[in-house]
Structure formats: C-alpha cells, structure tokens
Amino acid sequence: MNKQKKKKITTKHHVRIPRRILGAALFAALIAPPAAVTAPVPPEPYTQEFMITAYYSPLPSQCCYVKGTYAADMILNGQGIAGADGTAVYPGMAAAPKTYDFGTRIILPGIGNVTVHDRGGAINELSTGIHRLDLWVGHGEEGLARALAFGVQHVKGTVYPPGSDQPGESLTFENFSSPLALLHPFLAEEPDLLSLHPKLGETSVSVQLLQEHLRDLGYFRDAISGLFGPVTQTSLQAFQKDFLIEESSEELLEKTAAYLIAAKRRKDATPLAMIVERGSPPEVIFKAKRTLRFLGYYKGRTNGMYDDQLFNAILAFQKDHQLVGSATDSGAGRIGPLTKKKLVTSWQRKHVARSAERLLALKKIESLLSERGDIPDSFLAEGDKGSDVRKLQVLLRDRGFFPADRVSGLFGTVTRDALITYQLDAKIIEKISDKGAGFFGPATLAAMKRQLRNNLYKVVRGAGWNAI
Template identity: 50%
Template sequence: MKHKLPLRIRATITLLALFAPTNVTGIDPAMPYEQEFVLTAYYSPLPGQCCYVRGGYEADKILNGEGHTAADGTAVYPGMLAAPQSYAFGTRVKLPRLGTLTVHDRGGAIQVLHSGAHRLDVWVGSGEEGLARALAFGVQHIRGTVYPLGSRQPENDFDLARLRAPMERLSPFGVQTENLLALSPKLGDRNLSSAILQDHLRSAGYFDHVSSGYFGPETQEAMKRFLNDFELEEPSDRLTERSASFLLAASRRSEAELPIHGIVEKGGSEDTIAQAQRILRFLGYYDGRTDGAYSLALHSAILRFQQEKGLVGTAIDPGAGRIGPLTRRALEAEWNRRLVAVRADKYSTIHAVEQQLIDGGKTLDMFLAEGHTGQRVRLLQHLLAERGYFPEEKINGNFGALTRSAVFDYQVASGIVDSLSDDGAGSVGPETLQSLRREERAKAYRIVRAEGWKAL
C-alpha cells in the first residue's frame, strides 16, 4: 500500500521546486570555471595613420568600432575585453601570460564557436601602435578561468607593455606612406609615421640617426632646425600639414647652387649681373629690366635684401649694394627656401584635392577583393572602365571574376604584379590602392589648376 504525503508537505515541496535556483549544467553560476578561448586583439583607428588594416580610416572603424567607449559605456582602456553575449559586463577572465581582464564590450564576430571555444577580443591601444600590437598578437588559443559576477574576482592586472608593437607589421598595410601630409606623428609616438618623418628629415639634411620610429628629443631637435631654416612658425613636437608640405618639398629637392658666379658690382660681368637681376626678381626685391647693367635699381634691390637679412646697416657700410661671398650665401639660402615654398604650396594643393576626392566618395578608401559588394566596388569598376580594363555596361557593384580579371590586367600594366600567382594579384591591396589614388589625384589636380576648384 502506497503512503501519500500530507497535503501541506506536498505543497511545501512544490513551492520549493518552483522557487529554488536550478543549475542544469551542474556548474554554480557564481563559481569560477575554466574555458577554452580563441583570443584576438583590436584597436581604435585614428585619422592620419600611415597604415590601415582595411585600407582606410572609415573602413577600419567599421571593423574595430568607433574606439571611444565600449558597449557598456566604459571608456576604452588597454586590456578591456569584448566577449559573447552570454558574458555579463563586469565578468573577469584570467588568461595565462596576459593577466586578468574585464568584459565591457561586444562584437559581431565575438561568438561561441562550434568547437565549444569562446571568442574574446582584447583592446590593445589606438593609432598605428595599437594596430601593430593587434597584428602581432594574431590569433591565440588559450585556456583561461572565468570569474562571473558574484564570484570572488581577482583584480585587473593586464600590462600593455607585455605586448610588442613591431613597426614592420604595418608595412603590408601602408596606404599613405607616399603622402607625408596625410600623417600626424607627434612627440612620444613609436610608429611607422615617425620613421617616415625621420626618413624625410634625413633626406633634407636634418637627421643623421637611425630611423627608429620613436619621435623623441632627437627628432624634435631636427624639426626645430628645419622649421627655423625655413622660417616656419609651426610646433616642433608634431608634424603639421604645413610643416609636412615644406619637409616633403625639401626632402625631394637637393640643394641647388645659386646660378650667380662671381661678384656682382658696378663694372662686373653682364652675364653675372643679369643672373642676379633674375634671382632678385624671383625673390621679390627687383622689378627692373634684365639687361646685365648694374643700375641704381639693382643696387637698391641688393641693399634692401642685405638690410632685411642683417648683413649691412646702411648704404655706406662696406659691401652694401654689392653681392660678395656673404651676400651670395644668404641669397642662395633664400632662393632655396622660396623654391621649396613654391613646391610646398603645390603639395598642399594636391593633398587638399585628394581630401576632397575622399570626402566626395570619388576615390577609393579601402582594400577590395572578390566577394565585396557595394558603392566602393562600383567606384572601382568605374575607375577600371575609364582606363579601358572593364566594360562600362557591366558596372554593378559586385566584385566577381570579371572585376578580379580587370584588376589583374591593371596591375600588370602598372608593374604591380607579373602573374596571377603573385601576392595580391586580382585584388586591391595597398600598392594597387595607392596607384589608383595617385592617378586620380594627379588628374584632379590638373583639373583644379586649369578650371578651378568648382570643376571637381
């Protein structure tokens, strides 16, 4: 005979079953547990980088996020984790060789994998240094310990200094290595942009150290000397667009000897005097005829130059109104400054043209490969059609076999690849992107020079 429990006891058991916490997995949700992870790193892109993993600032933002705050509103910081949705914000994860990190963020690809491993993404900095760290970090398979909310969590102890940021990792992603005006290195940076700055300072004769990529006191001192020589009132602790335009011009132009040979004075060589007249007219000191005659107007022009440069005080000082060795050296320095300034102005205009093309969506700003779709692919097809590599009627915004073949043909004609087996053949990587942008920039610059900015 079966014995029934009293009704009051059965009701109590039912209530306990309804309201008591259950754990179907057998793991206490407030207890730490071990887990397999697939760990990668991400960074916050900044404008003015030499290199972007997707080919441009906007494209890298799409991949890595805006880079200011995490999904829970926390300001980004080194070691912050992005984890799957099942991880509550504030969960901590202890990982071998990395330390203890806290979950604050999410990500489209940050999921639980079919293998049972969980994807984690760790934030490792911003700008080029952050990108170099993320690339060097790679993909790591790690077994770690999860400390849920409510458990006895260890303190955060992630140390960013444990992760290297090798500059050589950036080289395959360089999209602005040719355009110094697009870069913005500053004092304290350790990145490829600083190394590019040092290379240009060396080419211009202001830096005689190894291009380490560290923008330290030696680089700043070189910047000070350069800015002083070219009379630029720009900060020495960073590269501005104006100082970059002058440095680019100076580094690409070797010092030219002043084409005045001999002394310029009354009774001197007509050829030498005529050359002095041309130089002083170019510099804005002389507006008379180029006739080889030592006139009062030429004497006054030389005197005004000498007085402005502090070479003489009055017209009766020794050497006043005469071009001797000292005045010749001063003229040569000024002549080189002016020639550099003219070219710097050109580089500034070219850079402004490219920025307008980018802002207007008229030039490519990211890497592209088979499988990509959208407006950027349509623009690529249009650019290839203009060059005769793609049928205009086939422009559809889909990067398929036809587009890949057209890109390859363009690359071969441009000397970028030789065969389909070459790295990057048929896809728009750094070299192809730079080549297309260089051509579009030059074409747009010619239009602006001929017809004005409105023609763009």
C-alpha cells in the same frame, strides 16, 4: 385551523480563550525563527579553451590601416571607442561570445586577467568547442602594431561568471610587444607625411617618417627611433625657424608637414654653383639673372651679360640682407660666398613655399574627394562585394579599363583583370605575377588618389575652387 409558524431558533456559541493562553501564543510567534530560505548558490568558475586575437582603436592620422583607410578600420574594429555595454575601452577589456555575460572575468595564463565588455561579429563559439576572444590593445599605430604582433593565440583560461568569487583584473601593455616594422607592409609606396599628425611623446611609424625627413634635411642627427621626444621637437623647431613657419612644435601640423615634403624634394637643388662677377662665364651670369628674377630683384633681359641691371639687382639683395651698405662697399654687386649662401637660402625658401602651397591644395582636394565618397574606403580583392567594389569599378570604367555595362558591385574575374591592366598601365606592377596584382591595396589606392587629385588640381588652377 390556524397554522402556527415555527421559528428557526439558532444558538450562537462563544468560545472564550483565556488571556494567559493567548498571550503565550503571541509571544511564541514573535520569538519563533522565520522559515528557512534557501540562499542562491554562486556560480562556479570553469576552464575553457580560447582562440584569442586582438583589436585596436584607429586614429584619423595614422601612417597606415589594415583595411586601407581610417573609416574601414573603424568598421573592422567596432569604432574602438567603447564596448558593447558602454564601457570605454581600456587595457583589460575583452570581446566575447553572447553567451558570456558582461562583467565575466577570464584568467588567461601568460596574458592577464580580462573582463568581458564587448561583442564582435566573428567572436563566437566554434563548432570545435573552442571559444573566440578579442582583446583591446590600444590606440593608433602603436595599438595596430600591438594587435598585429599579438596574432592568434590558443590559451586555456578560467572563466569566472558574474557573482562568482572573481580575482582582480590585471593586464598591462608592457608585456605586449608593438614592433613598428610590422606596419610597413600596410604603408603606401610613398607615405604621405601630410596626412600624419604625430604628437610629442608618441612612438609610431609616423614619428619615424618625420625623423627621416628631418634627418635628410640635416636637422635630425640621432638614431631613428620613432619616439617624438625633446630631440625631435628641437629639430622640428629649427626647421620651422629656417622656413619662417609659425606653428606648434608639439605636433606635426599640415603646413610644417607640407614644407618638410617640399624641402626634401628640393634639398639637392641649387640655382648657383659659382661666384658671379664681371667676367664670369655667360651661363653662370644667366643663372644669376634667372635666380634674382625669381626672387623679384632683377627686371631686365635674362641673358649671359653682366650689366648694370644685374649689378643693381645684386646690390639691392645684399642691402636687404645686411651684406653691404652701399655700392662702394667691398663685394657690392658681386655674388661671393656670403651673398651666394643667402641667395640659395632665399631661393630654396621661396621654391619650398610654392611647392608647399601646391601640396596643401592637393590635400584639400583629397579631403573633398573623401567627402564625396568617390574613392573606396577599404582594400579589395576577388570575392568582395558592395559599394566599395562599385566605386572601384566606376573608377576603372572612367579610365577606360572596365566595361560600362558590367558595373555591379561584385569583384569577380572581370574586375580583377581590369584592375591588373590598370596596375600595369600605371606601373604599380611590372607583371601579372607580381605581389599585389589584381588586389586593390595600398599602392593602387595611393596611385588612384594621386591621379584624381592631380586632375582636379589642374581644374582648380584653371577655373578656381568653385569649378569642382
């Protein structure tokens, strides 16, 4: 029996949608509004208690630094060039805790409206609920004075996060005082004008020191203001002309500074106090011969006798300075008022030049010491630790004040006591109860630098620069 295969029969049903209905559906889809999307809610401003301090951007040629040196203040102030987000420093920049997004605007009543662009190791949220802020307040000595004057302020501010309806930024330094007197505690006992480079238009302690030098030498007669303006520049130009210095007067450069220091130290020195002629006292003639020898005019014996060699030396000097034309002129060979004035000026100029050369050499040695890293870069006190403390201990050890086997980099009682002993020996302090005893501050730093420089200068004079 043949089996027949059954075929599975499938039937396809096609549903036809009328064109008019399909068109209507498409049209409805096109004109229907899209599904509603919920818009983000902008953040709301809120109030916050702040403890506010200020920081500044150090410059290499300041009169003084909070931590003792330019390098140390650069570290303390986070380089002072740009904020953590890369924004260049400007009035209105603030450092805030990490919970504050960059671009956050903060309104600080009585201070201004600032924007967060920076961070800081100590700029955080305190356990009391108060948040720390640090405001940038300028460059150099003026910025430092402004930061010190700002101090610590407690303010309730309003915070506007990014995306909120932020008010404009507004902060001006005109509302911030910058009394330069606040910098005086950070000065070394003998401020070194050679390390300062005040510029025209600047207001700073450095300018005050420049004006004081010019005043003491008789070139500046206005009140000491600290402003490097036209009067100060004119006074500086007059000094440079008298000492044959060819340097810009728009900034205090090293050669002019060295001459100012040297001239101030010798301003009361004079080689001659009396007229010199035949019959003058032997001691007066002796000084005249010594002065003319120093200036290169006298070659004979330095004694108290008025002789032909002295006459010819005076005559040669007078001719060189257009005081006489020949040996027969009135006053030839005699040191009268005009010749004496010229002699004293020439003598002072040469002495100042020699002293200035020494100062410039010492400055060069100081730069070499800085490059070698032999001197601590910051002020130090008991409890500090690190490479700067080790440098201090080595310096004290090399001078016999610190035990060689105790160099550790930890500033403890042994280091403190050794430092006090050094300070007493160097006459930085008179007794252990004096302010600064046991603290490596500006006076001690200056004294150590001075000793190192002078010791190396002796080496340079004896064996040349290659010896160091």
